[in-house]
Amino acid sequence: GKDIYTLCMGTGNKRVMYVGCTHANEWITTLFLLDFCETLLRAEKNNLCVCGYEVSEILKNVTLVIIPLLNPDGADIVIKNLEGCGKYKEQIYDICKFDFSQWSANANGVDLNHNFNADWYSLREFEEKNGVCKPSSRRYGGKYPESEPETQGIVNFLRNVEFDRLYSFHSQGEEIFYSFKNSTPEKSFTIARALAGVSGYTLVNNEGHYSSGGLKDWFIEEFKKPGFTIELGLGKNPLPLDDYDNIYSSSEALAVLGLIL
Numbered sequence: 001g002k003d004i005y006t007l008c009m010g011t012g013n014k015r016v017m018y019v020g021c022t023h024a025n026e027w028i029t030t031l032f033l034l035d036f037c038e039t040l041l042r043a044e045k046n047n048l049c050v051c052g053y054e055v056s057e058i059l060k061n062v063t064l065v066i067i068p069l070l071n072p073d074g075a076d077i078v079i080k081n082l083e084g085c086g087k088y089k090e091q092i093y094d095i096c097k098f099d100f101s102q103w104s105a106n107a108n109g110v111d112l113n114h115n116f117n118a119d120w121y122s123l124r125e126f127e128e129k130n131g132v133c134k135p136s137s138r139r140y141g142g143k144y145p146e147s148e149p150e151t152q153g154i155v156n157f158l159r160n161v162e163f164d165r166l167y168s169f170h171s172q173g174e175e176i177f178y179s180f181k182n183s184t185p186e187k188s189f190t191i192a193r194a195l196a197g198v199s200g201y202t203l204v205n206n207e208g209h210y211s212s213g214g215l216k217d218w219f220i221e222e223f224k225k226p227g228f229t230i231e232l233g234l235g236k237n238p239l240p241l242d243d244y245d246n247i248y249s250s251s252e253a254l255a256v257l258g259l260i261l
Contacts (some may be wrong), residue, residue, distance in 0.1 A: 004150065010061065019067045019215065021068065023104035026172075026238065028243075032251065065161075074106045102137050103137045105136065113168075117146060120212075153244075163223070165227070166215070174199070181206075188228075189203075189212075247259075
């Protein structure tokens with residue numbers, strides 16, 4: 001029953017969406033997007049540049065919509081542990097046995113980034129072969145595609161408001177996923193290569209557990225427009241706050257360039 005908030009800035013015809021914390025234990029992406037939002041607003045107010053680009057000019061050409069926290073229930077579970085489980089305490093305890101740090105699903109035990117209708121049934125077959133057949137802390141894609149309220153919410157939003165680009169921010173790996181089967185737009189690789197150039201991140205093609213069912217997969221297939229998954233930072237989720245300053249400084253230019261390309 002929690003709200004999923006959006007932040008909107010800019011007045012341009014080009015619409016770009018940035019999404020954070022699809023996976024609960026990747027909540028550091030929420031901090032990144034909120035800080036990036038604040039950086040843009042301060043720069044616009046004071047006619048400053050960010051990473052060499054004049055923000056006020058960018059926001060004349062672009063409308064940026066940020067969903068900093070797509071999975072609020074899951075984030076509460078990871079951060080507040082049992083206190084964050086609400087009425088789902090027994091179900092979640094049965095699944096994770098108090099190892100809340102590895103929870104990436106929503107409160108129903110569904111991995112939201114496996115719940116989008118992009119070759120979902122092939123992903124389900126892959127999950128079942130690997131023993132993922134019921135609600136879990138991670139990798140269970142739900143009973144059917146778009147079964148979850150979080151998935152339904154963002155899918156309906158994207159269907160009602162036309163976007164030109166989508167960037168789904170995750171952690172970790174310092175990687176950029178840009179393709180989806182035969183639906184990948186021609187310009188996606190060019191954009192991804194430029195993003196890798198300013199961040200040092202590695203370009204990756206989807207495979208295995210990461211080959212279907214994701215938000216960027218669905219966006220690419222549904223709209224035939226470039227979509228990207230950006231994996232911030234290195235290490236084990238949830239990434240420690242001690243790493244955050246390095247994560248932000250190494251990825252800010254990528255986030256700026258995502259608005260321009």
